[in-house]
Amino acid sequence: MTTTMKDVAMHAGVSMATVSRVLNHDPTVTEELRKRVLESIEILGYEPNRAARRLRANSSDVIGLVISDIKNPFFVSLIGGVEQIAAQRHISVLLCNTDENPERQNQVLNLMRAEQVAGIILAPTSFTPTDSLQMLKMAGLPVVLVDRWVPGFEADTVQVDNFKGAYTAVRHLINLGRQRIAMITGDLAIPTSLERHRGYQSALLEAGLPLDPALVKEGNSQQNSAQWLTHDLMESATPPDAMFVANNLMTLGALKVLREMKIRVPEQVALVSFDDMPWSGDLYSPLTAISQPTEEMGHEAMYLLLRRLAEPQSSFRTVVLPTQLIVRSSCGAHLHEEQH
């Protein structure tokens, strides 16, 4: 049915070994045979069977990309970044979404093993070294952690300077004269969230502002949860005059509720978001945000993985990328200028 290497060999009048050598750029093949083989490949429209190659050769040209929420624009850009580098190298990417479900993550990691991927880029949704994660290490399958990491599990990692990003965001609000700055955070079991929370606290402390526990609301990274939390916050006897929201989906939730409650942003509440989105400037209240180099994170993750595949024994590396404060109007910076 499908054209196989045998067909090519017959057509070119050589052995299968020679065809294989041509395909793998083995320099020992004569120029003449090489030409004949390539010609036959062209004519027959032959495409080598990667499943067969993977079985025999000790190398694989598929990598696994496991993310925790495909609906999140952050991960979409990340996927794009990984895809770009993979396409250049003729590497296929097997994509799986865990939907922030640790059980699903286990399944997916086992699936990746079953597929004989060369390595895995993982945005973990479970923050202890699970069996399925350890099993990968035992099997010698390289894992690159991206965005989030797993305490106690050594691996190449690419992350963003979450602490500094959060610190910068809050510092910005303080500089604009805000005094009661609330934080809406995702699950503090996630190391990333924890770092952002530390950045928030640090900025407040440095400015001599009190750490009011009532101003910190912990949710689950989803839009819904941010809606309840924002509502609670603004209904309280002493509502905040500013909010730092720890990710993009939660920001959309917060914004939605503020609008429903007819609370003016930034006049009544200033807002800075961690995570920027392509359309952040087109929102009802154009967002001031800490932008992450999401595509670059994808690139770096691929580079780390390629490096580890080439040098399996090299020591683990953590790449920390900088964030950037993008000032638009939700923080009230413009307001402030006019005041002076």
Next chain:
Amino acid sequence: MTTTMKDVAMHAGVSMATVSRVLNHDPTVTEELRKRVLESIEILGYEPNRAARRLRANSSDVIGLVISDIKNPFFVSLIGGVEQIAAQRHISVLLCNTDENPERQNQVLNLMRAEQVAGIILAPTSFTPTDSLQMLKMAGLPVVLVDRWVPGFEADTVQVDNFKGAYTAVRHLINLGRQRIAMITGDLAIPTSLERHRGYQSALLEAGLPLDPALVKEGNSQQNSAQWLTHDLMESATPPDAMFVANNLMTLGALKVLREMKIRVPEQVALVSFDDMPWSGDLYSPLTAISQPTEEMGHEAMYLLLRRLAEPQSSFRTVVLPTQLIVRSSCGAHLHEEQH
């Protein structure tokens, strides 16, 4: 290194054939042996090698998903829909992005053949039956077309009622009293775009409004192009009083320029978009939009593919899903109510 079927067979004291049968739910295996095998699998943490299975068996548990723009929220939801069904069936998804590049699409389709996928879900970016597409058919590889289709290439297809959606959008603007309704469209070589354009024309004709070619601006589906086109449109001597924008990224571009030009939406220009986004209601001008059931499109595509795998000879089917008009404020409906 890795545990193989042989190891399991030895551990359970049975032949490899028996292990294989257990794995494939062959009912002929005794309950006792089945138990012993499953136990050994559990203990050894065995995960069958899918590459090997794919090579031998005439069945594959990977499908290819080829989309044309991963940055587009529309495709993100679609991917999510495909993933959901795939996960249920323990099918892996190989994702590739063609970036609207026909050359890249050829490469990707060849890659899919090389990976021995069971079938492909494709949002084409080339609208003639290319060699790589025909080659799939020759190889007996099922292709399901989604969102867009390829004239002259017969295949299972899932699409949306583009004509009716566009017609409804424009009709809505007409009902609100708009007279000079412009359309910003993506490349009219794309069948989907063409249908939407037909819907636009049809609504105007029906209402006895003139078809002014100056009001139809053709771009390339990207945000940038919509920006230039909107600018041109509004700078003209006789600008429109309404716009129908044919996809979500172009809508963001149009909105951006309108704001920069300080043109009030909907007072000066009403706007309806084809495609809704989760945050459409949070935009500077909350969007009235034709919403597509994107996740459902992903589900249907998977169902069509599964059906074809089960019944390769069945006749081709086209599933057409309905769109929905979501009225928010960019169309000026609210304005209108107040007038009365």
Next chain:
DNA sequence: CTGAAAGCGCTTACAG
């Protein structure tokens, strides 16, 4: 009901 053996499409020492 179970096992021994052939074979899927490749790659890679091993000869020559």
Next chain:
DNA sequence: CTGAAAGCGCTTACAG
């Protein structure tokens, strides 16, 4: 420099 042959980890007729 090239080819014959073994083998990667499975599945599946074929015997028994």
